[in-house]
Amino acid sequence: MSAPTLEVRNLKTHFFTRGGVVKAVDDVSFTVEAGKVLGLVGESGSGKTVTGFSILGLVDPPGRIAGGQILFKGRDLATLPEAEMRGLRGNRIAMIFQDPMMTLNPVLRIDTQMIETVQAHAKVSREEARQRARDALGQVGIPSPDERLKSYPHQFSGGMRQRVAIAIALLHKPDVIVADEPTTALDVTIQGQILAEAQKLCAQFGTALVWITHDLSVVAGLADDIAVMYAGKVVESGPVAQVLDAPLHPYTLGLIGSVPSRNHRGEPLRQIPGMTPSLLNLPAGCAFRSRCPRAEPGCAEPPPFAEYRPGQHARCIHPHQEAVAA
Amino acid sequence: MSATLVAPPAAETLAEPIIELRGVSKRFSKTLDFAGRLAKRLGANLREEVVHAVDGVDLTIRKGEVVGLVGESGCGKSTLGRMVAGIMPPSDGTILWRGRDLRSLNAAEARNAKLRTQMIFQDPYASLNPRLKVQEIVGEAPLFHGMAKRSEIGTYVDEQLRRAGLDPSLKARYPHQFSGGQRQRIGIARALAVQPEFLVCDEAVAALDVSIQAQILNLFMKLRRELDLTYLFISHDLGVVEHLSDRVVIMYLGRVVEEAPAEEVFRHPNHPYTKALLAEVPRIEARKRAFAGVKGEIPSPLNPPSGCHFHPRCPFAFDRCRVERPALKQVGPGHRSACHLNDAA
Ligand SMILES: Nc1ncnc2c1ncn2[C@@H]1O[C@H](COP(=O)(O)OP(=O)(O)OP(=O)(O)O)[C@@H](O)[C@H]1O
Ligand SMILES: Nc1ncnc2c1ncn2[C@@H]1O[C@H](COP(=O)(O)OP(=O)(O)OP(=O)(O)O)[C@@H](O)[C@H]1O
Ligand code: SF4
Ligand code: SF4
Ligand SMILES: [Mg+2]
Ligand SMILES: [Mg+2]
Numbered sequence: 001m002s003a004p005t006l007e008v009r010n011l012k013t014h015f016f017t018r019g020g021v022v023k024a025v026d027d028v029s030f031t032v033e034a035g036k037v038l039g040l041v042g043e044s045g046s047g048k049t050v051t052g053f054s055i056l057g058l059v060d061p062p063g064r065i066a067g068g069q070i071l072f073k074g075r076d077l078a079t080l081p082e083a084e085m086r087g088l089r090g091n092r093i094a095m096i097f098q099d100p101m102m103t104l105n106p107v108l109r110i111d112t113q114m115i116e117t118v119q120a121h122a123k124v125s126r127e128e129a130r131q132r133a134r135d136a137l138g139q140v141g142i143p144s145p146d147e148r149l150k151s152y153p154h155q156f157s158g159g160m161r162q163r164v165a166i167a168i169a170l171l172h173k174p175d176v177i178v179a180d181e182p183t184t185a186l187d188v189t190i191q192g193q194i195l196a197e198a199q200k201l202c203a204q205f206g207t208a209l210v211w212i213t214h215d216l217s218v219v220a221g222l223a224d225d226i227a228v229m230y231a232g233k234v235v236e237s238g239p240v241a242q243v244l245d246a247p248l249h250p251y252t253l254g255l256i257g258s259v260p261s262r263n264h265r266g267e268p269l270r271q272i273p274g275m276t277p278s279l280l281n282l283p284a285g286c287a288f289r290s291r292c293p294r295a296e297p298g299c300a301e302p303p304p305f306a307e308y309r310p311g312q313h314a315r316c317i318h319p320h321q322e323a324v325a326a
Numbered sequence: 327m328s329a330t331l332v333a334p335p336a337a338e339t340l341a342e343p344i345i346e347l348r349g350v351s352k353r354f355s356k357t358l359d360f361a362g363r364l365a366k367r368l369g370a371n372l373r374e375e376v377v378h379a380v381d382g383v384d385l386t387i388r389k390g391e392v393v394g395l396v397g398e399s400g401c402g403k404s405t406l407g408r409m410v411a412g413i414m415p416p417s418d419g420t421i422l423w424r425g426r427d428l429r430s431l432n433a434a435e436a437r438n439a440k441l442r443t444q445m446i447f448q449d450p451y452a453s454l455n456p457r458l459k460v461q462e463i464v465g466e467a468p469l470f471h472g473m474a475k476r477s478e479i480g481t482y483v484d485e486q487l488r489r490a491g492l493d494p495s496l497k498a499r500y501p502h503q504f505s506g507g508q509r510q511r512i513g514i515a516r517a518l519a520v521q522p523e524f525l526v527c528d529e530a531v532a533a534l535d536v537s538i539q540a541q542i543l544n545l546f547m548k549l550r551r552e553l554d555l556t557y558l559f560i561s562h563d564l565g566v567v568e569h570l571s572d573r574v575v576i577m578y579l580g581r582v583v584e585e586a587p588a589e590e591v592f593r594h595p596n597h598p599y600t601k602a603l604l605a606e607v608p609r610i611e612a613r614k615r616a617f618a619g620v621k622g623e624i625p626s627p628l629n630p631p632s633g634c635h636f637h638p639r640c641p642f643a644f645d646r647c648r649v650e651r652p653a654l655k656q657v658g659p660g661h662r663s664a665c666h667l668n669d670a671a
Binding site (some may be wrong): 043044157158159160187188189190191192193194195196199214215216217218220221222224240241244254255256258259260261262263265266268269270271272275276 | 535536540569605607614623
């Protein structure tokens with residue numbers, strides 16, 4: 001069996017700040033095969049973006065990868081020299097940010113930016129590069145791409161800008177795309193367009209897609225597998241249907257339960273008590289302990305990340321073993 | 327249990343209107359910046375552009391109702407909310423507060439109407455004065471309006487905080503010392519402190535994580551029961567709106583395109599835009615579905631399409647749609663929709 005496109009193993013990315021060590025990512029593991037979508041979900045501050053940045057080698061001091069492996073077709077990116085990483089970034093591995101202006105340069109025309117990106121990794125003529133840029137815009141459903149190439153980013157709507165950013169990520173038909181909440185700021189009718197493009201893309205080019213979001217409903221319809229993060233750790237992972245229909249971890253169950261459509265109209269929503277603890281001040285053992293209805297004395301020890309059902313892992317010593325109607 | 331939370335439809339039709347909007351519009355002129363004004367003085371052919379943020383809206387909200395207002399970014403939800411809350415005058419049309427034209431109220435009555443309606447915003451941090459302690463933020467207005475005596479203000483504030491689900495022992499802290507969900511609770515306590523009967527919530531849970539969002543939505547529903555509050559609940563999240571509204575109003579580019587009891591909108595949407603919107607809402611029940619998206623971009627409100635604003639994106643558009651604005655017409659009990667297709671049938 002050949003190595004999966006992307007395999008993250010026990011990744012730790014810590015920030016060594018004056019106030020202490022912020023363990024933003026502290027034992028994250030998941031695998032994405034070619035043509036598959038992994039939904040990386042979790043609430044604000046759980047470490048999703050830092051995980052994405054780690055894969056792209058974009059973590060800046062005082063942060064650094066403090067442990068684990070990021071295997072890209074079997075090659076460890078965590079220890080790859082920056083010069084080699086630069087050859088992969090934007091070429092074989094690309095990122096789409098929540099704010100498309102992280103990708104786009106406001107003072108350059110779209111064609112200038114796209115041609116530069118093409119020529120950064122491919123020895124082709126300017127004309128050939130322009131042709132590729134044009135094709136990429138067409139792929140993400142931008143009408144009259146020739147005219148659009150001559151525009152500046154501010155001449156586009158938010159949804160259009162995000163599609164241009166996606167087109168740029170597509171230029172080299174990367175093997176891996178990490179998309180960090182690319183539709184969160186967009187309206188649903190535009191979000192639908194972008195999700196449709198994402199689906200086409202994986203199917204056409206066999207791209208392995210990591211889709212970061214806090215919205216379980218987006219992941220439900222888009223992803224093959226899901227990894228749920230809480231306070232820097234993946235607390236549950238597995239195939240979407242299994243995790244959403246039969247969650248093992250009490251946090252996953254709580255999250256699903258608090259989605260309005262999973263509740264009877266007008267009745268109180270099921271809610272998770274309390275709030276997310278500060279990363280600088282986590283309870284010992286299971287970080288979810290102070291909010292967990294199933295907590296027991298044994299939870300004061302760090303729970304292992306164990307496979308309770310084929311392909312479905314959870315970081316909990318007392319998981320919901322039988323399917324619970326969430 | 328749900329019976330106590332969702333007002334029965336019969337009560338809705340009987341309850342008196344708290345607020346009525348008749349043909350209300352709001353226009354903003356996008357004033358030229360300095361360079362623009364200068365260019366114009368020098369003879370350049372520049373016009374001041376006008377945004378029809380809200381364009382001829384009729385809306386009635388009755389006592390005890392929760393009305394959900396949905397629509398995409400820039401369609402005029404916040405502008406409508408501000409006019410309903412009486413903090414922004416309309417450019418055109420009439421707003422009746424308990425049957426009386428807002429413009430006809432004397433100063434004391436107008437102040438009272440304003441106090442009775444409170445607004446809760448998306449970004450609790452931006453709407454809380456960072457230099458004031460929580461007790462001052464919550465206690466300021468009731469003290470000023472004589473709702474609590476200075477000697478009793480401590481207990482009064484504690485009661486508001488407790489009601490909003492905050493520990494009163496934290497009241498000497500500043501807003502930055504709280505989490506997002508807690509700050510939203512401070513905003514709610516501040517609004518409740520002036521004893522409102524009507525809350526206009528503008529994306530009040532949009533910035534919160536789902537688990538915290540559930541806590542705040544539950545609080546809104548509990549307060550509704552306990553204090554007999556009426557709500558205009560503005561949100562772009564259809565799941566949230568479906569969960570807690572009795573009635574739903576859908577806007578597109580400044581206009582109301584459909585209005586109906588919540589269950590009716592979600593089960594039998596009439597307007598092509600509503601249908602498209604509902605089809606695109608991601609559902610947690612869905613597995614590996616094919617997304618499609620509504621074709622086309624959301625047009626600019628500076629230059630909206632003629633006739634029915636939705637016609638460039640509408641799969642059913644025909645000639646009439648390009649020239650004539652469809653009127654909001656009854657299509658079922660309490661159900662109104664603005665689409666020419668309803669005439670053809
Ligand atoms: N440069 C930094 N220095 C210190 N801490 C950091 C730094 N960058 C991120 N963190 C911390 O790492 C944690 C994880 O942040 P991250 O941005 O990955 O969260 P997230 O899951 O993407 O959240 P959101 O949904 O809000 O985007 C947070 O607690 C954050 O404060
Ligand atoms: N004070 C203002 N001056 C000029 N234009 C304004 C002003 N307030 C709103 N607008 C414009 O009016 C239109 C409606 O804006 P509004 O904020 O009411 O929309 P919204 O539906 O609340 O959008 P969102 O979902 O993004 O909050 C927009 O085009 C906006 O740019
Ligand atoms: S390990 Fe214990 S505290 Fe943590 S989620 Fe499982 S039952 Fe709850
Ligand atoms: S009036 Fe015409 S364009 Fe507008 S929604 Fe109805 S069919 Fe579509
Ligand atoms: Mg993030
Ligand atoms: Mg708004």
